[in-house]
Amino acid sequence: MNALLKVDDLSVKYHRFFALKDVSFAIEDGEFIAVVGSNGSGKTTLIKTLMKLLKPYRGSVEYIRTPSIGYLPQHTTMLERSFPATVEEIVGTGLLNKKRFPKRLNKKDYDRIHEVLTYLDMTSHKKKLIGELSGGQQQRVLLARAMVSNPDLLILDEPTSALDQSMREHFFHLISHLNRDYGVSILLVTHDIATAGDYVSRVLYLDQTLKFDGSFREFCETQPESPFIHTHPTSATACVGGENQ
């Protein structure tokens, strides 16, 4: 596998406070990585820095080739039911990074939107307003928006926090297919390692510094006393389940 990006001794500061300190790791093509950690551990800071929304205090984020990133924000931030936009219009905004001024969507773009919505079983909702859809359907629209530009790396920020258990499993199933079928690398920020553990190839455990980088099984074996496991009992259960398998 080829490296997609390298993070080297990355530190990010808010005023005098280090949100991230000396974090180093690399992402290879086709990996499915979960980033876990308690609230305030630096997960969101990490992905914002990877997406160039924040500047490193020191260290670097090096993309091996020109990055094409798809981004799925936290679900709760997007719940504006009265916003007058159709599914097709919202998914179309995912194509703007490939457009030059003055940006226009052509027939090929609309075909691509249709293709992605078909993959996510959402074509019948194409002309509907986003507010008319259920939480799970809205999540798939935002996933379609992240996928539509054929990204090399998909960054998902706690995408399942507002979904119930069956919808979470369905969602993880969907993105693991995406990872396998299309080779898209996935960086998933989640508290729900209990569900995600079955799907991911690697776990990064953050607590300002990178405390752990390895497989889910190794995470369960080496981190039973970590604050994250203590504050997320379902993770401990998942680890026990994993060991019994």
Add this chain to the structure above:
Amino acid sequence: MIETLLQAFSYTFMWRALIVGIAIAISSSFVGSFLVLKKFSMIGHGLSHVAFGAVAIGLFTNQAPLLVAVPIVVVMSIFILKINDKVNIPGDAAIGLLAAFSMALGTTLASVGGGFNVDLNTYLFGSILTIRQTDVYLAVLFSVVIIGVVFLYYHDLFSMTYDDQFAKVTGIKTSNLNTLLAILTGITIVIGIRVIGTILISALIIFPTVIAMQFGQGFKRTILIGVTTQVIIVVSGLMLSYLYDLPSGSAIVLLNGFVFLAISLYNGFRRLKTAYEV
């Protein structure tokens, strides 16, 4: 009544009012769509008070009030937009402070100036009789600029309005785009002063979008519905203003209120009927 209306079109001032009215209806609907959905509606309200202060400065210094108002309102518009990032004051508090300060400045200048009190009232509530040829040129020029900018940056503006952070990730310079939106808002407020007045102009930023949203369409159609309904409402409001000798701004805003109420009630009844049938 029809005869009186037909007679109205023989007057130059009525034609001027119609042209400026249509220009402001189009501009405010375009700009308002982004402001309202970004939850920046109160910027229009704050800027309308700033415009009052700016017009007073123009009258006090014997300069063309609208030409004085354009740069002041545009600068204040950018200031309000950026204050959240730069200064430790919540955005709505900053708008409140600026609005109150501008009104105080305007009334103080009016009091000190003494002689321009009558003029200032026409700027407060709008008057179709005071529209000059220069105002027509300004309104048409600025509305063409606004339509052009929205047409060129439509997709970026839409993406930023729906999800600012995602827009940044896709490489859209949202800070520049917000500044552009602030400039367009400032210009829209100023060109609307003659017809609507400084007190009521903020309503024309908000009403087109909230009325159009009642039709339950996508973003592009919501803008187009907003523009179309607003042109009809503004023209009708100007006619009413002429027929019944009402302040044009009040007539237009009241008509907007009635249309919004009527559509909301119709939608409410329709929802009730559907629920009852189910």
